[in-house]
Amino acid sequence: MSLEPFSKLSPERPQLTLGFIPLTDCAPLVAAQEYGFFAKHGLSVRLSREPSWASLRDKIAFGLLDGAHMLAAMPLAATLGVNGVQKPMLTAMSLDLNGNAITVSGELYGQMLQADPGGLTKRPVLAGPLKRVIESRRHNGLPPLTFATVFPFSSHHYELRWWMGQAGIDPDRDVRLIIVPPPQMVERMRLGQIDGYCVGEPWNAMAVHTGLGRCLITKHELWNNSPEKVLGVTRDWAEANPNTHLALLGALLEACRWLDEPENRQRIIGLLAEPRYVNAPAEVIGMSMTGTFQYLPGEPPQRMPDFNVFYRYAATYPWRSHARWFLERMQQAGQLAHLSELPDFAEVARRVYRPELYRQAAQRLGVAAPLIDAKPEGDRAEAWVLHEATEPITMGPSLMFDGQVRSP
Amino acid sequence: MAQDTLRVMVVDEIDLRAEAVAEALRQHGYAVVGHALADDYLPSKVQEAQPDVILVDVNAPSRDTLEQITAITRDDPRPVVMFSRQQDRDVIGRAVRAGVTAYVVDGLASAPIRSIIDVAMETFQQFQALRDELQKTKASLRERKTVDRAKGILMAQRHLSEPEAYGMMRKLAMDRKRKLVEVAESIIDMAELFEPKPTASSNDGRDDADQPGSQEGPR
Secondary structure, eight states: OOOOOGGGOOOSOOEEEEEEOSSGGGHHHHHHHHTTHHHHTTOEEEEEEOSOHHHHHHHHHTTSSSEEEEETTHHHHHHHTSSSSOOOEEEEEEOOEEOEEEEEEHHHHHHHHHHOGGGGTSSSOOSHHHHHHHHHHHHTTOOOEEEEESOSSSHHHHHHHHHHHHTTOOTTTTEEEEEOOGGGHHHHHHTTSOSEEEEETTHHHHHHHTTSEEEEEEHHHHBTTOBOEEEEEEHHHHHHOHHHHHHHHHHHHHHHHHHTSHHHHHHHHHHHHSTTTTOSOHHHHHHHHTTEEOSSTTSOOEEOTTSEESSTTTTTSOOHHHHHHHHHHHHHTTTTTTSSSOOOHHHHHHHHBOHHHHHHHHHHHTOOOBSOSOOOBSOOSSOEEEOSBSSOEEEOOOOBTTOOOBOO | OGGGGOEEEEEOSOHHHHHHHHHHHHHTTOEEEEEEOTTSOHHHHHHHHOOSEEEEETTOTTHHHHHHHHHOOSSOSSOEEESOOGGGHHHHHHHHHHTEEEEEETTOOHHHHHHHHHHHHHHHHHHHHHHHHHHHHHHHHHHHHHHHHHHHHHHHHHTOOHHHHHHHHHHHHHHTTOOHHHHHHHHHHHHHHHSOOOOOOOOTTOGGGGOTTOOOOOO
């Protein structure tokens, strides 16, 4: 079979509008735009900075946006009709791994330190000290602590629940869980409206940078190399514009690969800092983007090369085992309770996560792609090699902080 | 009538528009029980006002805080859902395109909600029309300024009267099949090239000034 070179692909819709939320991990879209990967694949793209995940979701559902960097759980939730208008969506590509963290206010950190000083010295930091603070507050008749995440159907929400649940905290009863848009997190904490949050970068580094927050645990520590954002489109759009979709996947695959090079990270930081993209100081965005992280104010930054992973470890592959994890988390959080019957998770994962489209795009570019659709999670403490691929791919560790191992 | 009992809350970052929507709703006999700005923390406002329907600007940054009410109902026994019944899909689609979206207490009848959304959409569209008109006026004002400046340059350099300078520009435009303002711009460009002194070019009210995240990709 001879393959058409990608330059010959004629997109049905050469002019696209793609949405993003001001976060460090909108970097693949920005890189594709600013360094010409969209243009190379015959696309003229307008990037639209969206004020909220809900507006991004609705604009995709009703065709005002062609696609967007989306929270990985969003296309699943939209397809199931458990969030917003029921609309089948799909993803053929993940845009990054890891990328977020849990941060608490200096005041709450002080209380945790007092309640259980030993509990904060060993990483990963578990929620035991927080449980002690919650118990003592209840004992003293104080109102529950307030924690924020970015969206009900987000890895942030599920991670915070998971981390709390592991220490015996009931996220529905023992704390107040609210939603706050990412760029507002630090300000809400400054105003004393929230005591802690789980959010993507740069909004953890920003709280530490300003001296306001103390970061407890990163998403990478919760689950090594776990899924974060995806490229989301509606199923109707993908079916009507197969060439455009392939071109888009090709451009973003190249952008993600480009972002794997440390010198390109340096290049993109200044652009991301601009008001039209993330609108945050370059030094704050640069913290995680250069492979470092700072948990506490005044502490020297530590090396953390995998805080943001855009390409290595098959980061761009839409693993159906990731989709299943999100569906199970939705169920545990009670988000599927309104459905008349529980859907078949494997079937939903097959409809929404589309590795076969990914493989098509990868083949056109001549880059390696996995040949299996799901993998075990939580089983690898070290780097390993995936042989079930068009050529062997070096993969990262996949440990979960609670020692859980999942079979595909 | 059932609609008398429907309590509506309006969330909009444009204060004036929120007022207009509220007024129009009142005229249609609905009770407007609250009004919030785009950055307000909505869940507490909602708890205070206890609305049946919340009308929200699609682009309100704090919209996601409402999404929580749809998913986590611990604080409020009345679940609020986005207007999402299958048969209402067209209404929602049109509303989203007009910049309005609605969150509705579950179980309400569609018909009165639809008419509430219609009222809001109409006001949003009127505002959009006004805004477009204003932008057009600004643009034509800018064009007139440019033409006047070019005319002045021609009058000074070629010692022409005003009608002569204007006639020359019109002839140039017709001969080259270009717009008058384009001819004026090239006259100004040429003048600046030969006499490079900093002149304040009119870049007030640029069309893209209020859309910081938008930009055209390379062709």
